[in-house]
Amino acid sequence: MNFKAICSDIDGTLLNSERDLSPRLKTIIAQLSERYPLILASSRMPDAMRHLLRDLGRASEPLIAYNGGFVLDQAGNVLDSVAIPLDLVAKILEMTRKTEIHVSLYHGENWYEAKEDYWSKREIQNTKVSPTWMQGEDVLNLWDKDGLGAHKVMVMGDSNEISWLFGELHLEHAQELHLYRSKDTYIEIAPRKISKATALKLVLESMYDFGMEEVIAFGDNYNDIDLIQSVGWGVAVGNARPEVKAVAKEVTLHHKEDGVAATLERLAASL
Incomplete structure (x- = not known):
């Protein structure tokens, strides 16, 4: 395949066992001309993606954050922004109030945490980003003043409580919410009408002269299925x-074995 752009998920796909970029991956990206855009598509917030692009020598690239709910061009201009309505965010907070479930709230460049605990410390370590410390009710009041909602709500906790919440939200709000259960102890909640695939299509239409059929994309989880299916070469x-x-056209090596780098090395040899 003669691809013109690379689109990749991050966690469980691009990163190695140390949750970092391997030297092998950095080497193959450095060998590729910058005329081949490297577009990261993740449930992460933008700042949790930018440091990875800098490490790859690709600081000025589009970003697909929050699974497609917040899309930025190379200069950081917003191409699209789709959020969970405030009343639904408030309902999620109310449902978790009498549980031990930890709730993280995200909008655009901002991440809000109510307290420092195991879960917040884990996210800080994994993403290399620090949150704004603010109670959930105060975040709701702040967003209400500006007419905002959440690009992502992430809930973490005991697997039984997480299963209960997943079931309740799926039963009542399956038409409004995407519920990504990446682990037994996590749910990443996003607006139903967005996806990585729709966001990538918007990026290409806005910024480039080629389409989805000339993109190679990498992924590992349920929120990557549409992306893998929609591009010319899904891995x-x-x-x-x-x-x-x-649904993939190729299955490469495990992310801990540099699967993305291995496929790019093979394809780059034919460019």
Whole structure:
């Protein structure tokens, strides 16, 4: 395949076992001309993606954050912004009030945490970003003044409580929310009408003269399925969910074995 752009998920796909970029990956990206855009598409917030692009020598690239809910061009201008309505965010907070479930709230460049605990410390370590410390009710009041909602709500906690919340939200709000359960202890909640695939299509239409059929994309989880299906060459890493592998045109090595780098090395040799 003669691809013209690369689009990749981050966690479980691009990063190695140390949750970092491997030297092998950095080497192959450095060998590729910058005329091949490298577009990261993740549930992460923008600042949790920018440091990775800087490390790859690609600081000025588009970003698809929050699984497609917040899309930025190379200069940081907003191409699209789709949020969970404030009343629904308030309902999620109310549902978790009498549980031990930890709730993280995100909008645009901002991440809000109510307290420092195991979960918030884990996210700070994993993403290399620090949150704004603010109670959930205060965040709601702040957003209400500006007519905002959440680009992402992330809930973390005991797997039984997380299963309960997943079931309740799916039962009542399946038409309004995407519920990504990346682990038994996590749910990443996003607006239903967005996806990485729709966001990538918008980026290409806004900024480039080629389409989805000339993109190679990498992923591992349920929120990558549409992306993998929509591009010219969809690649699942070896650790991907079976459903992702089923729609991929290629299954590469495990993310801990540099699967993305291995495929790019092979394809780059034919450019």
